[in-house]
Amino acid sequence: MIYQPPVPLPDEHAASIMYRHFQMTRFAKFETMMMSEYNSKLDSPRRLWQPVFSMLAESFSSKYSLARFIEKYTNITDYSLFLDESVFKDSSVENMLNKLSIFKFHNALNASQDVSWRYCPVCAREDDEKFGTTYFHVAHQCFYKRVCRKHNVLLEKSDPYHFSLPPVFTESVTASQSDLKTEAVLSSWVDALKEIPQEERKVRALNLIHQKICIFSYDRKNPYHVQRVQYVQNRLAKRFNRSHFMPYFSWGPLASGLYPLNSVVGLMGFLDPAKHFHPMIYLMLIDLFLKQDELDLSMQYSLASPKAMERVPPVVSPIEIEDLINDNAA
Known part of the structure; x- marks a missing residue:
């Protein structure tokens, strides 16, 4: 049980609350305490839940239900x-x-x-002046956001090896118009997806992409399948390399037929509904292949069941093979 945790600051992440509690009560190394007492490792926001968060939620149980705590102090709903x-x-x-x-x-x-963990340098300075401490904001840990919308500056990344609160004197970098546009586009897609029942989102999106590329199954012994997948991979690579997604991934420019688009974990792997890829990968595929009105159009048809292989009636026109050939030759 965590006794007398610090009062959460506006939009503060649970990991930040834990660290401030540690600062007030402990003298050991933070990472050592987290592993020895709570078997937790606060290495990044993509680690969705920490055992220590359960204890923190219990401390706030008189004010917040567990569901409200999760929504308010973690990024589980994003991921x-x-x-x-x-x-x-x-x-x-x-x-x-x-x-x-x-x-x-x-x-x-x-x-x-x-x-x-990410932070806005301007927010950090303002927080330090107003509250006497910096802290990590829940909104800044959203996986598809690179910009602090309050100050229009790029979010900075903290030391990935040692968890500590944001520094005060980091110089801020103004977000470009391209950065702001990307933020708006991705937020718009997320808003549109949230209008779809959660159990149907991936089913509908992947079905529409399958319709667009006109490949519903992949047989390595089928020359047509092999050629079309190669053409589509090439189109995806070219679109990705000209898109705003480069800063979101560590694989660099995409090349058709090479990792991560090779035959083992390539495009058809990304479109396997039974697997759970990082949501940023799905957002990238959706944005590069689909339009929002196509997603809206699919909602005219109800699914017989939310199973992963449930087919959505055809609502998008497939990419013509001539277009793929021309794109491949360009």
């Missing part, structure tokens, strides 16, 4: 954009949180955006 209850089937809330504490997305290490 669960494409997850549904089937991932944690037949789980109590306690068991679900235990599973979340060890849950890992496929290809998460390639989503460099959330490899460490």
Whole structure:
């Protein structure tokens, strides 16, 4: 039980509250205390739940329900954009949180955006002046955000090896118009996806992408399948390399047929609904292949069931093979 935790500051993340509590009560190394007493490691916001958060939630239970605590002080709702209850089937809330504490997305290490905790240098200075301390904001840990919308500056990354509160004197970098536009586009996609029942989001989105690329199954022995997948991979690579997504991933420019678009974990792997890739990968694929009105159009059709292989009636026109050939030759 955590006794007398510090009063949470506006939009403060649970990890930050824990660190401030540690500062007031302990003298050991923070990482040592977290591992020895709570078996927790606050290495990045993509570690969705920490056992120590349960104790913190219990301390606030007179004011917040567990669901409200999760929504207010963590980023689980951001990262669960494409997850549904089937991932944690037949789980109590306690068991679900235990599973979340060890849950890992496929290809998460390639989503460099959330490899460490992020902060706005201007917010840090303002927080220090107003509250006497800096802290990590929940809004700044959202995996698809690179900009502090309050100050229009790029978010900075903290030391990934040693958890500590944001420094005060980091110079801020003004976000470009491209950065702001990217933020608006991704936020718009997320808002549109949240209008869809959670258990249907990935099913509908991946079905529409399959319709767009006109590949519903992949047989390596089928020359047509092989050629079309190669053409589509090439189109994806070219679109990605000209897009605003480069800063979000660590794999650099994409090249068709090479990792991560090779035959083992390539495009068809990304579109496998049974797997749970990092949500940034899904947002990237959706933005590069689909339009929001196509997603809206799919909502005219109800799904017989929310199963991963449920087909959505055709609502988008496939990419013509001539277009793929011309794109490949360009």
